Amino acid sequence: MRFRPEPSAVDLAIEEEHAPLALSNSQTEEKVKELLKCLRLTGENVLRVGDIFSQEMENGINDQPSTLLMENTYIPELLNGTETGDFLALDLGGTNFRILLISLQNENVVREEVMQYHISDDLRLGEGEVLFDYLADCLYDFVHKCGVASRRLVMGFTFSFPMHQRSLNCGVLIKWTKSFAATNVEGQDVVKMLGEAIKRKGGIDVDIIAILNDTTGTLLQGCRLDHECGIGLILGTGSNACYMERAERVSHWEAERHGEKEVIIDIEWGAFGDGGLLDFIRTDFDKQVDTNSLFANSFTFEKYISGKYLGELVRLILVNLANHRLIFNGILSKKMQQIDSFTTNYVSHVEKDNVDNTICETDTVLKGFNLDYNEDDIQVVKYVCEVVSIRAALLVSTCLAEVIKRMNRDSVTVAVDGSLYKHHPRFKHWMLKFVEILAPRHKFQLMLAEDGSGKGAGLAAAVAQRLRDSYCHNSK
Numbered sequence: 001m002r003f004r005p006e007p008s009a010v011d012l013a014i015e016e017e018h019a020p021l022a023l024s025n026s027q028t029e030e031k032v033k034e035l036l037k038c039l040r041l042t043g044e045n046v047l048r049v050g051d052i053f054s055q056e057m058e059n060g061i062n063d064q065p066s067t068l069l070m071e072n073t074y075i076p077e078l079l080n081g082t083e084t085g086d087f088l089a090l091d092l093g094g095t096n097f098r099i100l101l102i103s104l105q106n107e108n109v110v111r112e113e114v115m116q117y118h119i120s121d122d123l124r125l126g127e128g129e130v131l132f133d134y135l136a137d138c139l140y141d142f143v144h145k146c147g148v149a150s151r152r153l154v155m156g157f158t159f160s161f162p163m164h165q166r167s168l169n170c171g172v173l174i175k176w177t178k179s180f181a182a183t184n185v186e187g188q189d190v191v192k193m194l195g196e197a198i199k200r201k202g203g204i205d206v207d208i209i210a211i212l213n214d215t216t217g218t219l220l221q222g223c224r225l226d227h228e229c230g231i232g233l234i235l236g237t238g239s240n241a242c243y244m245e246r247a248e249r250v251s252h253w254e255a256e257r258h259g260e261k262e263v264i265i266d267i268e269w270g271a272f273g274d275g276g277l278l279d280f281i282r283t284d285f286d287k288q289v290d291t292n293s294l295f296a297n298s299f300t301f302e303k304y305i306s307g308k309y310l311g312e313l314v315r316l317i318l319v320n321l322a323n324h325r326l327i328f329n330g331i332l333s334k335k336m337q338q339i340d341s342f343t344t345n346y347v348s349h350v351e352k353d354n355v356d357n358t359i360c361e362t363d364t365v366l367k368g369f370n371l372d373y374n375e376d377d378i379q380v381v382k383y384v385c386e387v388v389s390i391r392a393a394l395l396v397s398t399c400l401a402e403v404i405k406r407m408n409r410d411s412v413t414v415a416v417d418g419s420l421y422k423h424h425p426r427f428k429h430w431m432l433k434f435v436e437i438l439a440p441r442h443k444f445q446l447m448l449a450e451d452g453s454g455k456g457a458g459l460a461a462a463v464a465q466r467l468r469d470s471y472c473h474n475s476k
């Protein structure tokens, strides 16, 4: 039987985190509270989200229709400490595109070269082959600059988008997310596309032996730091998690099997709730975020929780409040009316004021918007950021608690990375509190595992190389 706390206990935990709104005008105060009520989750709703998520995980792992991909990553083991050598890593999917060369000696990174390359909007949104040619150009530049161009190198490729993996080095892009929408890539094996681009470029010898998601990279990086690590979580521009699953539970396995006991499953929770599953928590503000996004009607969950959307959600609420003449004297500046002008980073800044009980950060943020505002407006902005942030933290915690319950280990460490987690001053605190309420029988820790998407690709290549060698050896 799955443990389910009393809804009232969850309600209480949520209530404790919401500060009361106190404005000089009590009528305005009531109206603001009323308009934002729809964003405050009840314990009952939180538990319902958890139940649905748990069922969706079960459906996905059994190859049944689900809004969670529950993708087999074909990585059956974490690092075992014997991995040694030089590994290339390519990281595409976040704000930046990076290439790394890491030298491993018994699990320790003894040398690391990193270069960051800019990807213009033209490349993100243009023809896919041109994007991959650019990646190959950068790789060519990188290996030459590192002085390793004459060597044959193995590489791990972090590709942080929903993909269908057929093997450790075959990943078919299902759908672009975040700010990428290059044409003629969806439905294609991106390892093959990159391999072909590298060939077209010529002059370097690189073998892409592993493709992975940033969550997987974060889990691998986390396990280097803590051997109890079993979950990788990203809370950044996008959001997603992966975990170690028992191999016997996994129905989908296209590659050859080698008696694996476990395997990393990439949950891909961004699209959780697509098709109406989470409509009971969906507000008109969420619908507007969705309509304004690059991918309308999809990635429902990501739009509630990730850095790409939280700021925009706050902006749309502020616009609505101003239209009701509840803030800014009812007058909006041009900037405030611009889509995406209120970034999630601003939300983190405003949240600092909520922690310190000050107004200076909010004041600085609002100054940049060219608005007429008073002390009450500042309080409302702080309140909106808090409500939106608590909802996001609750939803992430609910799903994380379900993953922890599913794994049912004595103790599990969650490796976390991403700008939202790193910069938001209260996200971690809320996650610790809410997960504990929702999965009280399980010990867990949250551990920051930075740069898993970069280094993790090198680590995945190292594990892939070790597995390849051992399979070859066993078949002799």
Ligand code: BGC
Pocket: 093, 094, 159, 160, 161, 162, 177, 178, 213, 214, 215, 234, 236, 237, 238, 239, 240, 241, 268, 270, 302
């Ligand atoms: C992608 C995931 C990725 C996450 C975090 C989402 O938009 O679909 O694959 O793990 O962002 O980068």
